[in-house]
Structure formats: structure tokens, C-alpha cells
Amino acid sequence: MAVQNTDNRSIVLDTETTGMPVTDGHRIIEIGCVELIGRRLTGRHFHVYLQPDRESDEGAIGVHGITNEFLVGKPRFAEVADEFYEFIKGAQLIIHNAPFDVGFINNEFALLGQQDRVDITQYCTVLDTLQMARERHPGQRNSLDALCKRYGVDNSGRELHGALLDSEILADVYLTMTGGQTSLSLAGNSSDGHGSGDGSGSQASEIRRLPATRPPARIIRASDEELAAHEARLAIIAKSAGAPALWVQLLEAQANA
The missing domain is CATH 1.10.1220 (Arc Repressor Mutant)
Incomplete structure (x- = not known):
């Protein structure tokens, strides 16, 4: 089935998970998306933390800082699946290391038995910015942090990974890498958070990254x-x-x- 994207709509997307790989039963615990139409941020976004019904690996918590205790009482994927699907359906998804996120999203829909949604490429197109960066900068580091440094994108607030923050940063990187637009008003600056894609919802403000002016963190070997x-x-x-x-x-x- 061909995906139609008649309004030039893109969704920059990121997830955080309990660990990896998905074949070991790991689950999504955070989804963050921001909307672009015609290479401009619209202010609409989707953001939610999820109860995965399993504990996160210690290594994963060290990456994103989202503890098992924090996720208690958060919605399960089944509760937001329809809203999430409607937000991304028909769009071009822009993802850094897309196979990782796509695999986890497909798995979540598969666990619900929603066979018409288990292959994201049937209702979205996918652009992998990691693959794009590798083609443009072969043999160089092409992590999101490395691209921020290469393209002069400010990621000073990124002390830990976070799906909404990383999708906002990736939007800036993508626009700079493909056309030079830099100064963006990012949707996640609102104190509102998850939900219907209009920037509403309270959870986005519950985990916030500390400012770059804080004293240097103690290095633990x-x-x-x-x-x-x-x-x-x-x-x-x-x-x-x-x-x-x-x-x-x-x-x-x-x-x-």
C-alpha cells in the first residue's frame, strides 16, 4: 500500500525503552514526536511516558534516567495506541537509527494484536537520519551529539536521553543538515506535555534535564x-x-x- 503524504507533513520521532534488543522482551517507556509541515515546526507534538509492565535494565536507566518507580501509574501503550497511530499516520517519520525505534513500535502494536499496524511502513514513510549522516560523513561519528557538534546545533540541555527532547534536537539537526534552517521555536518548551498532538498533556514536565550551567557532574568510573x-x-x-x-x-x- 502506497503511503500518501499530500500535506508535506513530517513527524520527528524518538523513543526510550527498558533496554535492548526488542527480541528480549524489552518495551517502550517514552515516545516523543514533533510535527513539521513544509519544514516548519507547527507546535503540535505527541509525548507520553508508558508503564511497560517490566523493569528497565540498569544500563538503560543510566542512559535515559527514567526509573521504574517513575513509570508506576503511567498509561500502558494500549491506552494511547489509537491516539499515537492517528498522530503519525500518513506522515514521513524522521528518526535517528530508525530500525531501532520502528522495531519497537511495530512490536507494541503486534502485542495488541493490531495486525493492520504492525508494519509502520504501510502507513508512514521512514527517513533514517543516521543512514543519511553516514552517507554524507563516511567514517565519522554520526551520533546525535556528534551531529549537533558538526552542525552547530545547541544540545547543552541534553545530559540524559529523552524522547521529546531528542526529537526536538533531531528536528533542528535535520533541518540544518538538509536546508540550513536553524533558529527554531520548539514545541517542548511548553510546560504542557503528552496527548492529542496539540501540545497538551501534563507528563512532559515531569522529567526535565538540568541546565548546562550546573556544576560539572562527578565522574564515576x-x-x-x-x-x-x-x-x-x-x-x-x-x-x-x-x-x-x-x-x-x-x-x-x-x-x-
Whole structure:
């Protein structure tokens, strides 16, 4: 089925999860999206935290800072599935490392038995900014933080990953990378949060990243046990994917350059 996008509508999307890979039963715990029409932010966004009915890995919590306790009482995906689907349907989705997020979104719909929604490419087109960046900057680091530095995008508030914040930053990176527009009024600056795509909803303000002017954080080095656990997790990822993790491949490529 061909996806029609007659209004030049794009949704910049990001998720946070309990861990990875999705085949280990990990779930989405945060979805953040901002809407673009004609390369302009409309102010509409979708943002929600989700109860995954399982605990997050410690490593994942270290990345996004969303604790198991924080998610108690949050809605389950089933409660927001229709609203989320209506918000993204027919749009071009702009995602950094799209296979990760797309896989998790497809899985959430599959767990609900919604067979008409289990393949996101049947009702959206998908643009992967990581793949785009690799084609433009082969052999270089192309993480979101690296792209912010390369294109002069301010990400000073990004001390932890967060789906809404990262989608806002990615919108800025994408527009700069593809056309040069930079100064944006981002929807997430509102104290309102999740919901119908009109910028409403209270949850967005519950986790906020601290300003860049805070004192430098204390650096805690990983213990030998933690490093061993990290290496074990990388081995699991490599076995599941049939190849080393993408960032491992990039580091190896840089080392051999």
C-alpha cells in the first residue's frame, strides 16, 4: 500500500525503552514526536511516558534516567495506541537509527494484536537520519551529539536521553543538515506535555534535564564487574543482530582509519 503524504507533513520521532534488543522482551517507556509541515515546526507534538509492565535494565536507566518507580501509574501503550497511530499516520517519520525505534513500535502494536499496524511502513514513510549522516560523513561519528557538534546545533540541555527532547534536537539537526534552517521555536518548551498532538498533556514536565550551567557532574568510573557486564551485553547484541553494535563498528572504523 502506497503511503500518501499530500500535506508535506513530517513527524520527528524518538523513543526510550527498558533496554535492548526488542527480541528480549524489552518495551517502550517514552515516545516523543514533533510535527513539521513544509519544514516548519507547527507546535503540535505527541509525548507520553508508558508503564511497560517490566523493569528497565540498569544500563538503560543510566542512559535515559527514567526509573521504574517513575513509570508506576503511567498509561500502558494500549491506552494511547489509537491516539499515537492517528498522530503519525500518513506522515514521513524522521528518526535517528530508525530500525531501532520502528522495531519497537511495530512490536507494541503486534502485542495488541493490531495486525493492520504492525508494519509502520504501510502507513508512514521512514527517513533514517543516521543512514543519511553516514552517507554524507563516511567514517565519522554520526551520533546525535556528534551531529549537533558538526552542525552547530545547541544540545547543552541534553545530559540524559529523552524522547521529546531528542526529537526536538533531531528536528533542528535535520533541518540544518538538509536546508540550513536553524533558529527554531520548539514545541517542548511548553510546560504542557503528552496527548492529542496539540501540545497538551501534563507528563512532559515531569522529567526535565538540568541546565548546562550546573556544576560539572562527578565522574564515576565503571568497576571491573560493570565492564564485564557491558562486554557481555555487547556480545548478546552482536549475536542477536548478526554483527557488532553499530557504534562498535564506528569505533573500529575510526581506529583503523
